[in-house]
Amino acid sequence: MSPRQQTVSPAPPRLDISLAGPLVLVDADNTLWDTDGVFARAQLSLLLAVENAVGRHSQAESRLDYVRSFDQALAEQHHLGLRYPPRLLIQALAFALQDVPQQEAVRRAWSDGTQSGVASETVSQIERAFFDMIAAHPSLLPGVVTGLRDLSVAGATTVVLTEGSRKRVMRTIDHHGLGGFIDRIFEAPKTLRMFERVKSLAGSGQTIYMIGDQLTRDIRPASEAGLKTIYIPGAFQPKWEQQAGNVATFQAETFDAASSFLLRAEEETRPSQQEGGKPTYLRVQNRT
CATH class of the missing domain: 3.40.50.1000 (HAD superfamily/HAD-like)
Structure with missing residues (x-):
């Protein structure tokens, strides 16, 4: 190109x-x-929204490190790298908050994220809010x-x-x-x-x-x-x-x-x- x-x-x-x-x-x-600071704030907001949707909260010492570990796991498998669709992160986190190990949570988000327990409308709302936040200067x-x-x-x-x-x-x-x-x-x-x-x-x-x-x-x-x-x-x-x-x-x-x-x-x-x-x-x- x-x-x-x-x-x-x-x-x-x-x-x-x-x-x-x-x-x-x-x-x-x-x-x-x-740009990293913008994404950090958006990712933490996304994690909180997923926690509220699932009704369970992460006990990780560093919430940002927690969400970014899933972010990197997804990026390593997606042809767009870190530009993969955010709904995959939402669904992977939803699985993980329900005690699914990270590797399996990522696999499930890839194969059939609709089984994450979070309604598709809610996933779309969280994703839109994420896009709005990363659009900030x-x-x-x-x-x-x-x-x-x-x-x-x-x-x-x-x-x-x-x-x-x-x-x-x-x-x-x-x-x-x-x-x-x-x-x-x-x-x-x-x-x-x-x-x-x-x-x-x-x-x-x-x-x-x-x-x-x-x-x-x-x-x-x-x-x-x-x-x-x-x-x-x-x-x-x-x-x-x-x-x-x-x-x-x-x-x-x-x-x-x-x-x-x-x-x-x-x-x-x-x-x-x-x-x-x-x-x-x-x-x-x-x-x-």
């Missing part, structure tokens, strides 16, 4: 039109904004505005990559006023082939970086395509992420730390002058 691109808005004017900054690919969810993660501004000042071309809805990403970008820092949005599966295609966007000698929070979906395929990668671990790490092994060029705690590393790397590797004496790279002097 070829990446589909969408221009959000023109990038802000560069301080020097001769700047030839890097091409920076950026994951959206849990790299720029806290997520908060920006620390350092995002500073990092994007620094990249823009340095003449970088910033492209947001998403495997989700491009329209949703555009709404979140507009909501937080980030449009001036984003040059394009691509919606496509993050595969080795996709990253190899995106490389064609780079100009001669232009370095390409990928910044993301998932080793399996962001870092590994980008690394295999020959891109420099910066890993920002997210708050929620599915077990397949924990088992992936870090192959990133660099790891950062926040987005502005990632952009600072990237800009330092560019400063160290790029020649300070183009032919004719014009600068090819601008040092970020401050963050005002």
Whole structure:
């Protein structure tokens, strides 16, 4: 599948039109904004609704860990991964709250969730409420505005990559006023082939970086395509992420730390002058 691109808005004017900054690919969810926090609140609300429907409550020490253990078990079996239909989670939890072991509860939700004891109308209501909650605008993660501004000042071309809805990403970008820092949005599966295609966007000698929070979906395929990668671990790490092994060029705690590393790397590797004496790279002097 070829990446589909969408221009959000023109990038802000560069301080020097001769700047030839890097091409920076950026994951959206849990790299720029806290999608995990939105889902955590929605999942806890879903669990409470299922408990009320069944008339029994989980005794788990961590309610979020409890619901997410079912979430991951379902995602491992579904071709859409973590984007499986939420009604499967509702039904699996309903079985489990009635003392069905997790593996069997997941299997039953797959085979015939209508036997969970929760009426189909109630399942639909809980599912709709879940969708309403995850539609909320997520908060920006620390350092995002500073990092994007620094990249823009340095003449970088910033492209947001998403495997989700491009329209949703555009709404979140507009909501937080980030449009001036984003040059394009691509919606496509993050595969080795996709990253190899995106490389064609780079100009001669232009370095390409990928910044993301998932080793399996962001870092590994980008690394295999020959891109420099910066890993920002997210708050929620599915077990397949924990088992992936870090192959990133660099790891950062926040987005502005990632952009600072990237800009330092560019400063160290790029020649300070183009032919004719014009600068090819601008040092970020401050963050005002």
